[in-house]
Amino acid sequence: MSEAIKLFIEDARAVSIEATAKILNLKFRASGSEHPQPCPNCGGTDTFAFNSKKEKWNCRAGGIGGNDGIGMAAHCEDLDVKRRDGFLEACSIVLGLPIPDEGERESDEDRAARLKRLDDRRLQNEADATAKAASQVDFREQERQKARGIYDAAARVGRYGRPVADYLMARGCGDVGALQWLRYASDLSYWHGQDGRGRPLELHCGPAMVAPFIDRELCAIGCHITWIDLKRPPKYRPVFSDPDTGELLPSKKMRGSKKGGLIPLFGDPQARRWVGGEGIENGAAFGAWEAFREDTFYFAAGDLGNLSGPAEPSSRFAHPTLKKLDAKGVARAVMVAGPIPKADQDADDAMWIGHQVDELVLLADGDSERVMTAAAMARARARHARPGRVIPIVWPRPGYDFSKMAAEADTGT
Known part of the structure; x- marks a missing residue:
């Protein structure tokens, strides 16, 4: 591993969870250090959260979590950190810098496939969330009607x-x-x-x-x-x-x-x-x-x-x-x-x-x-x-x- 790649990785590991969340445009609550929200990758309602004080993140839907910005960026952007190119791409996202010339990169084909996969998943997540919300509204209204029926009959x-x-x-x-x-x-x-x-x-x-x-x-x-x-x-x-x-x-x-x-x-x-x-x-x-x-x-x-x-x-x-x-x-x-x-x-x-x-x-x-x-x-x-x-x-x-x-x-x- 070249000295430039070593420094690149060390700099990426030094980036805080909070700073990474801002780069990824994640949601912050108005107060407190725990920030639950839908997972950018897996969807859901509050399945994903990061804690800016404890330097941790977790996705219940994906069954994954960690304590650095690299892993959080990789999960949100559907990168495989077990692959050298995926790990360096996550470091690049966290730093906002290109990978040094001697580092491995994902191919144009792999990048296009990953971004399309993310877009498709996010569209499906939005559709699922809309359907779930509509179902909850229907269920809530049905329960309200039952309650009104009990009250009106009394x-x-x-x-x-x-x-x-x-x-x-x-x-x-x-x-x-x-x-x-x-x-x-x-x-x-x-x-x-x-x-x-x-x-x-x-x-x-x-x-x-x-x-x-x-x-x-x-x-x-x-x-x-x-x-x-x-x-x-x-x-x-x-x-x-x-x-x-x-x-x-x-x-x-x-x-x-x-x-x-x-x-x-x-x-x-x-x-x-x-x-x-x-x-x-x-x-x-x-x-x-x-x-x-x-x-x-x-x-x-x-x-x-x-x-x-x-x-x-x-x-x-x-x-x-x-x-x-x-x-x-x-x-x-x-x-x-x-x-x-x-x-x-x-x-x-x-x-x-x-x-x-x-x-x-x-x-x-x-x-x-x-x-x-x-x-x-x-x-x-x-x-x-x-x-x-x-x-x-x-x-x-x-x-x-x-x-x-x-x-x-x-x-x-």
């Missing part, structure tokens, strides 16, 4: 939906009477797993509270289902378990879309004061405590992630006490999603809040892990902050949620 709470009112009263939410948003289904199936013939398995069929997830146009995009058993305190919900494993299953389910939506409970969404948190019972119990103010809209997010949205990766922090064992059996601190909202997130990555809202009361759960919940609530406040908007976070006493507090107050315990 009875309004009032004359016919008394079990929902009784359930909420038992959970400390007071006598809600007739309701605009929440509904009652007398016989709703709980499906889980498959039977011996591969058909969906019905574990239970019984009464349930059905609530909609609505978007900004107040259109139902999904539904939240809570099965009811008024003979089973303190939650007054049936107990389900997996018939194969015995694992306990949730007595609540969500159908259709929840992302970006919210569950309306009481009041008018045009109100300037909103009150809500993660679950239906929490928001309803707090509303009952303040006598369902006429100037307030009460809501639920469905879960903590939909309330707060994703966190900025750089804001992660180590839990002060919780630890877990890593692959080597070493106890390490559990990492917690931080209080800072992700910078480049979509509008529907968390529930929407009306533009007119100038007071947003966020309800925390005191029976959830305190540190993680506090970080998520701080993130929710930061995400929904607007000039002139007041966002207090209200906590129940430790170990409780507002529903449990209200229920115990009603019974004098």
Whole structure:
């Protein structure tokens, strides 16, 4: 190997992953060092990523990765680094310089064939991505239609939906009477797993509270289902378990879309004061405590992630006490999603809040892990902050949620 080729290779190996990514016109996220994206060679959605801090890259679709720019350039440009000409061509791409005269090069025929192969693959990747997106849209709309069907078939709470009112009263939410948003289904199936013939398995069929997830146009995009058993305190919900494993299953389910939506409970969404948190019972119990103010809209997010949205990766922090064992059996601190909202997130990555809202009361759960919940609530406040908007976070006493507090107050315990 000539001295010129040695220096050429050494210079190429010194080029960082970040610099190589810029040469290859790869995508960079607005913040952080991990940059997931479709693979320029294999396609996909987030199958490829490079880390500018750790100096690593990886393609899950191709089952390949490495820790230098040469290998990353070779994969993206479909070059074989096991061949001398392929390796030097990758070095040339990384450096932006021609291969020295004495170095091996791919032939014009090989180059033309490689570039055509790349173009054909990229066109196919684009076609596959378009078809997949269309399929996902169709599937999502089908699920939304099923959710709307469940909700539309349920009875309004009032004359016919008394079990929902009784359930909420038992959970400390007071006598809600007739309701605009929440509904009652007398016989709703709980499906889980498959039977011996591969058909969906019905574990239970019984009464349930059905609530909609609505978007900004107040259109139902999904539904939240809570099965009811008024003979089973303190939650007054049936107990389900997996018939194969015995694992306990949730007595609540969500159908259709929840992302970006919210569950309306009481009041008018045009109100300037909103009150809500993660679950239906929490928001309803707090509303009952303040006598369902006429100037307030009460809501639920469905879960903590939909309330707060994703966190900025750089804001992660180590839990002060919780630890877990890593692959080597070493106890390490559990990492917690931080209080800072992700910078480049979509509008529907968390529930929407009306533009007119100038007071947003966020309800925390005191029976959830305190540190993680506090970080998520701080993130929710930061995400929904607007000039002139007041966002207090209200906590129940430790170990409780507002529903449990209200229920115990009603019974004098």
